[in-house]
Amino acid sequence: MKKQMLVALMLLFSAFATQAQNHEQNLRTIFDEALTNGQSYPMLEYLSLNIGHRLSGSPSAAAAVEYTRQQMEAYGFDKVYLQEVMVPHWVRGQKEIGRIVNSKFGSQDVSVIALGNSVGTGPEGLLAEVIEVQSLDELEKLGKKNIEGKIVFFNRPMDPKHIHTGHAYGGAGDQRVKGPSEAAKYGAVGAINRSLTLAQNDTPHTGTLIYEEGVTQIPAVAISTVGADYLSRTIKANKAMKFYMETHCEMLPDVLSYNVIGELTGSEKPDEYIVVGGHLDSWDVGDGSHDDGAGCVQAIEAVRVFKATGIRPKRTLRAVMFMNEENGLRGGKEYARVAKEKGEKHIAALESDSGGFTPRGFGIKSSPEVLTKIQSWGDLLAPYDLRKIVKGYGGADINPLEDQGPALIGLMPDSQRYFDYHHTADDTFDKVNKRELELGAASMAALIYLIDQEGL
Numbered sequence: 001m002k003k004q005m006l007v008a009l010m011l012l013f014s015a016f017a018t019q020a021q022n023h024e025q026n027l028r029t030i031f032d033e034a035l036t037n038g039q040s041y042p043m044l045e046y047l048s049l050n051i052g053h054r055l056s057g058s059p060s061a062a063a064a065v066e067y068t069r070q071q072m073e074a075y076g077f078d079k080v081y082l083q084e085v086m087v088p089h090w091v092r093g094q095k096e097i098g099r100i101v102n103s104k105f106g107s108q109d110v111s112v113i114a115l116g117n118s119v120g121t122g123p124e125g126l127l128a129e130v131i132e133v134q135s136l137d138e139l140e141k142l143g144k145k146n147i148e149g150k151i152v153f154f155n156r157p158m159d160p161k162h163i164h165t166g167h168a169y170g171g172a173g174d175q176r177v178k179g180p181s182e183a184a185k186y187g188a189v190g191a192i193n194r195s196l197t198l199a200q201n202d203t204p205h206t207g208t209l210i211y212e213e214g215v216t217q218i219p220a221v222a223i224s225t226v227g228a229d230y231l232s233r234t235i236k237a238n239k240a241m242k243f244y245m246e247t248h249c250e251m252l253p254d255v256l257s258y259n260v261i262g263e264l265t266g267s268e269k270p271d272e273y274i275v276v277g278g279h280l281d282s283w284d285v286g287d288g289s290h291d292d293g294a295g296c297v298q299a300i301e302a303v304r305v306f307k308a309t310g311i312r313p314k315r316t317l318r319a320v321m322f323m324n325e326e327n328g329l330r331g332g333k334e335y336a337r338v339a340k341e342k343g344e345k346h347i348a349a350l351e352s353d354s355g356g357f358t359p360r361g362f363g364i365k366s367s368p369e370v371l372t373k374i375q376s377w378g379d380l381l382a383p384y385d386l387r388k389i390v391k392g393y394g395g396a397d398i399n400p401l402e403d404q405g406p407a408l409i410g411l412m413p414d415s416q417r418y419f420d421y422h423h424t425a426d427d428t429f430d431k432v433n434k435r436e437l438e439l440g441a442a443s444m445a446a447l448i449y450l451i452d453q454e455g456l
């Protein structure tokens with residue numbers, strides 16, 4: 001080898017080594033800031049305890065828009081603005097009633113909660129026989145003659161064999177989302193869904209249903225897992241038993257709401273965007289601390305630490321509070337529509353919407369080359385226990401960006417307790433651990449730092 005060539009190679013190698021060292025130091029700086037001067041926890045405290053749950057179209061959702069806008073301004077982001085989006089305005093009304101009647105064991109109230117977007121029964125309620133099924137396919141086998149005039153009870157549990165509970169949720173979710181319309185096609189008059197959780201308790205879990213156009217809209221509730229097991233036993237013991245449900249929910253006309261966006265402008269490539277986000281709306285029970293108050297404050301924090309530490313991004317970092325993930329996804333869709341219209345180049349979008357638990361790594365939906373590139377940073381992320389950098393799912397709100405080509409990335413926290421709280425009155429601030437929340441925010445900042453510096 002010629003001497004000049006050797007020198008050139010050595011210089012190149014030492015440049016790489018210096019860069020890696022810079023990255024190492026900057027990641028340390030990012031974590032130090034988030035763990036010693038972190039703002040995610042006090043922000044979540046305010047969002048959860050002072051504002052509370054944030055169902056789309058509610059006054060508290062409007063308050064959350066204003067609060068997060070003010071916070072990002074207070075932290076000195078370069079640009080903070082609202083993006084208009086029309087959202088559904090569904091209201092629950094007074095508390096639901098679920099009652100097993102005409103049973104051998106007498107009448108028994110069970111814990112139910114209306115599914116989001118469901119029509120209500122109104123004050124007269126609904127009384128009917130119940131038929132239990134384990135899947136949507138079973139409806140077809142049973143046919144109209146067995147289903148007409150009855151309430152269909154979807155009772156397939158989440159599969160506990162999955163290690164990642166999100167997979168178990170995904171595997172059972174069709175019953176809630178599509179079940180009511182599928183049942184209505186066979187003449188069902190109502191639907192009861194086993195709550196989507198692995199917990200065995202008396203707390204029912206809400207969540208959205210989607211009515212199919214042109215199909216009769218029937219009222220639907222979720223029943224707690226303990227209630228579901230009890231109902232199932234009761235049906236087996238007494239086929240003639242009936243179920244009374246009373247819900248007062250209704251869908252009002254759409255209202256104007258907003259995605260909240262805060263930016264740090266890139267110093268070298270300001271026209272390339274890296275999005276980091278969560279969804280600002282929540283269900284109307286509990287205060288939505290894990291789902292997804294945590295993701296929102298982590299997204300703001302992930303950008304704030306750049307500002308606070310003086311690490312100047314090359315590309316534009318954008319924290320986005322998406323509105324209406326839970327019962328419409330209007331915010332995510334509108335964000336993607338506007339990005340396309342403006343021809344904005346998004347290179348990556350990172351969402352935190354799996355709870356504020358201990359971060360384990362990232363799930364990535366991208367080309368194999370991009371996945372490999374992100375995985376090549378494994379040694380830099382491993383000291384922070386971010387060891388899972390795997391092919392996976394980004395997030396509901398960033399998914400509409402897919403055809404514009406960015407890597408879609410989801411923060412992957414430990415998933416074991418998420419579905420204990422998800423969509424319930426138990427999803428409250430006291431369930432969030434300060435340190436776990438902060439580690440998640442720092443992890444997001446760390447990854448967007450590497451994407452910003454290295455490109456994809």
Ligand SMILES: [Zn+2]
Pocket residue numbers: 279291292325353
């Ligand atoms: Zn969520």
